[in-house]
Amino acid sequence: MPKIVLEGLVKRYGAFEVLHGIDLEMEADEFTVFVGPSGCGKSTTLRMIAGLESVTEGEIYIDGKPVSHLEPKARDLAMVFQDYALYPHMNVAKNMSFALRLQRRPKAEIDAKIADVAETLGLTQFLHRKPGELSGGQRQRVAMGRALTRDSGTFLFDEPLSNLDAKLRGQMRAELALMSQRVKKNMIYVTHDQIEAMTLADRIVVMNGGYIQQQGSPEELFKKPVNKFVAGFLGMPPMNFLDGEVAEKAGEIYVEGQDFSVKLSREKADAIRAHSGRKVTLGIRPSDLVYSPDAADEQSLLLNIVVSEYVGAQTVLLCECGGQKIDVELKSDIPIDRNRQLRFAINPEGVHLFDQDTEAAL
């Protein structure tokens, strides 16, 4: 299936620029997820690939062929919309076969295809219902079925799960993952939900303010975020940030702030030694803090517990350290006194440093 390349993609509405030059290569059969907060330009990018928005500058290549001036139907894509975009006056079978009927394919072929897709998606018994007679989950499936019957090289998804309730969303997410394994196609998926991004993607593209912040595998982005935005966006609960200053004491490098002083590992220390005295932000994920009353001061944080949120097997402690908020995630069966100051050791692997001015990772 085709390889898709975006080259210097710019979108302007009048004088207002919403995308500032997007460069991206998506390998064949890859599941790419665009993720970012609302208004970051992810949906616009997808709609430009689909051909529903014009390209102001730059080019989109599908299989090496520039397509930005082609009609959507000439681009060999199928799309699933956020509100499903089913045709309300057609029944499920008609909805799914619309594209094939427009292509005047033989009726037998269409019927076979519909039966096949309906079977896979568990829609066989609903083929004669209209979208208004279906539940949200079923409509979602019909929208996916409509895309599947097309046999396009590329599937586009525009926040397809955001109109479902939480339980259904989890279920559909799993089905999507299954589907993407089965049909080897390019999938381009837009979401603002970082869990969907992490679970589904081969490649995550994090966007903010019309720029790509970082792209790579979920693991890469989670472990080595290039800036504070990516670090804070991926992961739940989000990463903690503590403002401090780099200090050198007796050859060791510390990050010091209000009520804390953390010694950096040798590797980190070497990377940052030249920046002594610089203002930095220390980033630690809630799961990288471990309850440990006897840990050394310089490898731990002393936190005031403010609120404890019990979520079953895990408990999230909302704490405070020198006036800055910090979350800790720990197993619920660890016996702790929830009304006190407690000491948590920092996993040395889990220490991230960001420049306070540029927010770039150091």
Next chain:
Amino acid sequence: MSIANKANRLTPYVFMAPAAIILTVALLYPICYMIYASFLDWSPSQRIGEADFVGLRNYANLLQDAAFRESFWVTIKFAAVVVTLEMIIGVGLALLLDRNIKGMSTLRTIFILPMMIAPIVVGLMWRYMYHPTVGIFNRTLKSWGFEGIPWLSDSNWSFVAVVMADVWQWTPFIFILSLAAMQSLPRSALEAAEIDGATEMQKIFFIKLPLMLPVLIVTLMLRLIDAFKVLEVIMVLTNGGPGLSTEIVALRIFRTAQEFQELGEAAAMSNTLLMVLMALTIGMFMYNKMQENRAVRMKAAASKGAV
């Protein structure tokens, strides 16, 4: 039940009574009066009590009255032709203008101006335009080297003339309703159709028009009911002539009452027209009811069907 309780239960009816009485008097009284009058042989010089009761004779006369049958036929022909033309032009215009053009709102206002002009004025205006020598149509035709057309004096052309005037005045009504319907269509369904490979024409015929159908049907009914009652424009333009070529029922009723002084007969005609309109109205109500029932059924089906 205590008296206080009883009084409490009666209160809402007491509050509603004045409105109910006014409605009854204002709506039912004239209709009953008309129905009663249609059984009378009644001339305007008599009080209603003095008129002779003739039973169904007025209706029987109507059936045998070739002039009435002719005007009934003219009305049906007129309504069918104008409403068809208005639907095609109105919906067509809406399809063309459903986009973001600069000055669109001004354009829309201009389009609906004809609807705001009093029918009498429309009639007068068109009468001058149709004037055989000084009217703009014939002057233009002549300046191009064609013969002038006897717009209002030929029985075929006069029908065309009244149709044109009515289409001019009422197309905007359909235009504006279908434009509103079109702009409330789900955008994403149209985008999905685009991705599915539909051309502009296919989008119109397979997506836009079917989705607009409920609005179009109601619009059609409203226009049809109105077209059956048209009077002023035709009265001013041709006064039903030449011959009976443009004498629609409303005009026939007016003349029966005014010129022939046959109030009973006129009432019987009115009743006949009323029955036709009633049938149309009931048809529209039934259609609406059907839509509502369908929506309810769909909702029930959707909430029953689990994931």
